[in-house]
Amino acid sequence: MKNIVIFMLISFVLFACGKTDNSKVLATIDDEKITINEFNKELDKIPINMKMMVATQSGKKNYLEKIIMKKLLLREASKENIEKDSEFQERLKEIKEQLIIESLLKKKINVDAQISEADLKQYYEKNKETFKRDREINTRHILLNTEDEARQIKEKILKGEDFAELARRYSIDPSAKTNGGEIGYHPKGTLLPEYEAAAFKLKKVGQVSDIVKTKFGYHIIKLEGIRPPSYVPFEEVKDFIKQKIAQEKQTQALEKYITNLKSTAKITINEDLLKEEAQKTPDKQEKGEGIEKKEKTPQTETKK
Numbered sequence: 001m002k003n004i005v006i007f008m009l010i011s012f013v014l015f016a017c018g019k020t021d022n023s024k025v026l027a028t029i030d031d032e033k034i035t036i037n038e039f040n041k042e043l044d045k046i047p048i049n050m051k052m053m054v055a056t057q058s059g060k061k062n063y064l065e066k067i068i069m070k071k072l073l074l075r076e077a078s079k080e081n082i083e084k085d086s087e088f089q090e091r092l093k094e095i096k097e098q099l100i101i102e103s104l105l106k107k108k109i110n111v112d113a114q115i116s117e118a119d120l121k122q123y124y125e126k127n128k129e130t131f132k133r134d135r136e137i138n139t140r141h142i143l144l145n146t147e148d149e150a151r152q153i154k155e156k157i158l159k160g161e162d163f164a165e166l167a168r169r170y171s172i173d174p175s176a177k178t179n180g181g182e183i184g185y186h187p188k189g190t191l192l193p194e195y196e197a198a199a200f201k202l203k204k205v206g207q208v209s210d211i212v213k214t215k216f217g218y219h220i221i222k223l224e225g226i227r228p229p230s231y232v233p234f235e236e237v238k239d240f241i242k243q244k245i246a247q248e249k250q251t252q253a254l255e256k257y258i259t260n261l262k263s264t265a266k267i268t269i270n271e272d273l274l275k276e277e278a279q280k281t282p283d284k285q286e287k288g289e290g291i292e293k294k295e296k297t298p299q300t301e302t303k304k
Contacts, residue, residue, distance in 0.1 A: 027064060029071055034064070042067055109257055111249045120241050124234050131232040134187040138225035139199050141181045142166055143173040143217050150211045150218035157208055163222050172217060185227055195219060 027034040043054060043063065054063045082088055124131065140163060144150045153170055157163055164180030167173075171181050188200060198212040202223035209221040 027068060029068060029075075032071065034067060034071075039064065039067065105254065105257075109250070109253045111246070111253050115242055115245050119245065120238055121234065123241050123245060124237065128231060131237055133227070133230050133232055135229050136185040136187045136227040137199060137202070137223060138185045138227075139183055139202075140164060140167065140222045140224050141173070141183065141195070142171045142176070142220045143181075144170065144220075145172060145217050147211060147213070147218050150220060154208075154211060154220055157220065163208070181222075182224060185225065192216075195221065199223070 024036050025033045026036050026039050043060075046054060046063075053059050077083070083092075142150075142153055142163070144153060149170070153166055156166055164182070167176045167181030173181065175181075186196075188196060190196075191199065192214050194212055194214045198209045198219075199221050202209060202221070205223055205225060207223050209219075212219040212221060
């Protein structure tokens with residue numbers, strides 16, 4: 001609340017302090033003028049969370065440059081008669097239709113935004129399994145360039161030398177200098193496959209793995225902690241649940257509205273013609289242009 005008040009005061013000083021002649025010309029592009037009034041109207045369009053970006057003189061100057069660039073581009077578009085292009089007109093029609101539909105739904109679909117704490121907790125309990133955390137482990141590692149180096153460090157560990165201190169001194173992982181090689185808690189599926197396979201085989205806290213090779217080098221891994229499967233606390237997911245319920249209410253209201261529209265309209269579908277259209281082979285496939293796309297499945301890795 002305090003930050004909001006401060007921001008309002010700053011805005012008042014920057015935008016309202018003193019009497020400004022809104023008819024004054026701030027910039028010209030040939031014979032076209034940009035007045036203070038027009039400039040301020042453009043500033044008003046900026047989202048509230050970005051207002052501070054134009055609070056300084058340099059920020060205003062940069063924004064003015066964007067307005068000038070927009071006007072230059074619009075001028076060139078006018079010379080090229082872009083608005084008369086059939087492609088432009090078709091796209092404009094699509095955008096207009098979408099805006100009309102959005103405005104209609106905003107007007108007609110009124111969803112009660114009031115969601116009580118009891119509603120949130122009830123949703124949480126009903127869908128609790130979706131908020132379940134898998135078993136997680138916390139590990140510490142020492143990363144080395146060669147297997148021989150790894151063997152030498154492993155011997156030091158077996159002799160009782162401190163693992164974290166060895167990580168700070170010898171690990172080629174830059175973060176090890178500050179965290180002693182600790183990477184924090186992770187569930188399965190979020191670490192490098194070779195590292196993860198070895199780490200999850202460790203059963204007791206303090207246990208150290210054999211030497212593990214990954215694309216980054218040779219690791220020695222120590223198990224630092226284990227978190228059994230658990231549920232994410234309600235407070236951590238409360239906002240998510242609130243958004244989820246609001247979305248569900250919105251969807252239900254939309255479905256009800258569409259159903260009502262359909263019930264009052266006479267709709268007929270030529271199923272035979274539709275079937276014929278569905279059986280047609282697309283032209284691109286007839287020409288042998290249909291190429292199967294190979295999708296890449298992203299992998300989550302913690303690079304250490």
